[in-house]
Amino acid sequence: MKTTVKQSTALAAFLAAVFLLLPLFSAAAYAGAGAAPPQRFFIGATIGYFYPGQDSFRKIYAGPIFPLELQLGWNLNRKISVFAASRYLETSGNTVLLAVQRPEETYALRWRLATVRLGLNYWLWTSRFSPFLGAGINANFYKEQWLDVALATTGTATGYFVQAGGRCRLGRRWQVLAQLEYSAVPAAGDGLDPGPDLGGLNLSLGLLLGIF
Amino acid sequence: MPLRKRIVFYLLAFLISTVFSPAAAAAAAPAALLKIADPGPALSRSLAAAGAVVVQELNSCLLVYAPLPALPRLRAQGVTFTVIAYPRDNVSFFLLYSEHDAPLFSRKGAIQCRLLEDRIWLCWTTAADFRKNLAPPFRLKALSLSSAPAPAAFAAVPDKESYQIALQAGPLLAGLAAQVAVERLRADILALQNFKTRFASTPQCEAAGDFILGRFRQIGLTAASDPFTFESRYQSKNILAVIPGQVAPELMVLACAHYDSTGNNPLISAPGADDNASGTAAVLEMARILAKERFDFSIGLLCVSAEEWGLYGSAHYADRALRNGDKIIAVINLDMIAYPGDRQRVLDVIGNRQSEWLADLFIAVAQPLVELRLAKVINSSLSWSDHSSFWDRGYAALCGIENSINPYYHRSSDMLDTLDLGFATEAVQASLAVVAALAQPISTPAAPIGLRARSQVSASLFSSLKTVYLEWQANREPVSGYHVFRSDKSHGPYLRLSEQPIVATAFRDSLLLPGQNYYYVLTAVDEQGRESNYSAEVRDDENNR
Ligand SMILES: [Zn+2]
Numbered sequence: 001m002k003t004t005v006k007q008s009t010a011l012a013a014f015l016a017a018v019f020l021l022l023p024l025f026s027a028a029a030y031a032g033a034g035a036a037p038p039q040r041f042f043i044g045a046t047i048g049y050f051y052p053g054q055d056s057f058r059k060i061y062a063g064p065i066f067p068l069e070l071q072l073g074w075n076l077n078r079k080i081s082v083f084a085a086s087r088y089l090e091t092s093g094n095t096v097l098l099a100v101q102r103p104e105e106t107y108a109l110r111w112r113l114a115t116v117r118l119g120l121n122y123w124l125w126t127s128r129f130s131p132f133l134g135a136g137i138n139a140n141f142y143k144e145q146w147l148d149v150a151l152a153t154t155g156t157a158t159g160y161f162v163q164a165g166g167r168c169r170l171g172r173r174w175q176v177l178a179q180l181e182y183s184a185v186p187a188a189g190d191g192l193d194p195g196p197d198l199g200g201l202n203l204s205l206g207l208l209l210g211i212f
Numbered sequence: 213m214p215l216r217k218r219i220v221f222y223l224l225a226f227l228i229s230t231v232f233s234p235a236a237a238a239a240a241a242p243a244a245l246l247k248i249a250d251p252g253p254a255l256s257r258s259l260a261a262a263g264a265v266v267v268q269e270l271n272s273c274l275l276v277y278a279p280l281p282a283l284p285r286l287r288a289q290g291v292t293f294t295v296i297a298y299p300r301d302n303v304s305f306f307l308l309y310s311e312h313d314a315p316l317f318s319r320k321g322a323i324q325c326r327l328l329e330d331r332i333w334l335c336w337t338t339a340a341d342f343r344k345n346l347a348p349p350f351r352l353k354a355l356s357l358s359s360a361p362a363p364a365a366f367a368a369v370p371d372k373e374s375y376q377i378a379l380q381a382g383p384l385l386a387g388l389a390a391q392v393a394v395e396r397l398r399a400d401i402l403a404l405q406n407f408k409t410r411f412a413s414t415p416q417c418e419a420a421g422d423f424i425l426g427r428f429r430q431i432g433l434t435a436a437s438d439p440f441t442f443e444s445r446y447q448s449k450n451i452l453a454v455i456p457g458q459v460a461p462e463l464m465v466l467a468c469a470h471y472d473s474t475g476n477n478p479l480i481s482a483p484g485a486d487d488n489a490s491g492t493a494a495v496l497e498m499a500r501i502l503a504k505e506r507f508d509f510s511i512g513l514l515c516v517s518a519e520e521w522g523l524y525g526s527a528h529y530a531d532r533a534l535r536n537g538d539k540i541i542a543v544i545n546l547d548m549i550a551y552p553g554d555r556q557r558v559l560d561v562i563g564n565r566q567s568e569w570l571a572d573l574f575i576a577v578a579q580p581l582v583e584l585r586l587a588k589v590i591n592s593s594l595s596w597s598d599h600s601s602f603w604d605r606g607y608a609a610l611c612g613i614e615n616s617i618n619p620y621y622h623r624s625s626d627m628l629d630t631l632d633l634g635f636a637t638e639a640v641q642a643s644l645a646v647v648a649a650l651a652q653p654i655s656t657p658a659a660p661i662g663l664r665a666r667s668q669v670s671a672s673l674f675s676s677l678k679t680v681y682l683e684w685q686a687n688r689e690p691v692s693g694y695h696v697f698r699s700d701k702s703h704g705p706y707l708r709l710s711e712q713p714i715v716a717t718a719f720r721d722s723l724l725l726p727g728q729n730y731y732y733v734l735t736a737v738d739e740q741g742r743e744s745n746y747s748a749e750v751r752d753d754e755n756n757r
Contacts, residue, residue, distance in 0.1 A: 098670075191673045
């Protein structure tokens, strides 16, 4: 129960922040609106809120997870853009007990995940606010560490993602990005679930800068 | 029988056999008996998933009872089998050993037989008097189709290291073995022979059972008779005496022998001196000697009946033991131990694969004490005595039997004067030492009691580790501590986990593999550094709540 409360509080705080900030950004965008940005290349950074898709993942890593991402994008034309991104997240958790005898005896864990994402966005329309749909593949490099004992698992897993979001222009070079992504990253292990999935929902908010 | 009656009888028998032939019965039967010659590595899992049970393990094949709808699934899982019969409610199945090329006098009798392996047949019948159709001599084992578990369920194959405790008791065991008295054996064999016949279902057999009960009580043991019905119409009884264990009485070592007999005219004459007054006298003599001693675990002394009809008495006992979850460490069955013949004096010690550890232990403990040669025979097809009822239910069991051909076998001439009681005495000495070793003569300090184990698994996303929590009762006498031992196989070999004796009465064993079961025992160490026997073994999750 504690888990759910903690996570939903964090999610609510994050959503509140997004909804408070979006009008501000939009207003700024409206103020600075002019000609379409001439740049075709972008770099950007986002911060997200990650909600693990798998129940067993959420039981083990119950705390809020805020991934950071760097993006490099290229608008091929007015409809299609491609991007590469690198994301990192880290969180801590506790082992889950089966056949519980001593509920207090769990092991502390640390989870680290680096993801490289390659994707393609399709722009529904482009104006000050430009919504898009996207999809792509990801490669994941993970390390799960038991902090009290010398036990760590490192590995790689690949998966895919789909996403939807929008960009909002802020002046000539800057844009605000908000997107919701669903990813699936199947893996194999000897843990709580024999088929852990490292994916889930990721809501992120960030800034992009047009460079060329 | 007049000719006309005989013709009618055979006609009827033929009709019945046709009706119950596999092809005719297939439509109505809900299950099938399969012969599986090549048990692949995953067979037991496939059988369990299909709701099938192993009815009989033979050297070259398994006889499996499977529901009909499961057959396509078994086939799909790569299990190759041949359907031998489609059992129906009123049909009885037997395993038959016969040295004749054709075991039946007449093919048209109310009994059908299919060869399973060399000299071993599966027979099925609806007739009560089917034995008339069998060419003597033969041996029969009634098969139980419903209650047989997969034998692997209790598989426990300890390593030679686990004999250490048994071997340490060597001098004590030698002292016990030396008490076996040939005159006692002679007196009991004679008394049993004097019943003229002990053919199960006869009043004389019942009287022999009462005699055995009286002998146990005379020795001062608590004993009881356990009546049972066999082949739906006959009565007989097993006789059980118990020497209660001092440390873990719920664990039991069983010495057993059948006291019933048979012969060419069994209602009139079946003295059965070798088969099996000799084994019965052995159990009585063991009772006399062991009753004076104290052991960690209980010793059961079991005389069963209706063995000659198809192992009914031992099947009755073993069925109930399995249902009650009785913890039988091992069964030593003695059947014909007094006719070594002209050949070398050899006592065969017969086990199946799961009981091989027991045969090894038998020889390691007993061979130094006797001159006769103990020969290990691992052959699950040797199912013709009561040990096989315990094999079928997953218990470790072996049969001690003379390695010779007794020309008086199942005849009115199987009498005391044909026996070699010197050989029998040594066979009893060997068996007694092994029973005592398995039951563990109490040690100083006493083996710890009340060992309980609980385990939990800690799981992360990618790994899991098991932790086991052990607790036990403190010994009554002062001790300096306890040693904890662990094995990943039941009965060891055990690895000692404690460097120094642990003063507490609890122990935590962590960082273990989650998918593996672990087995623990304890010893107590006193202030003079003497170490006790092992405690009773526990499995890591045995006391999980
Ligand atoms: Zn016999």
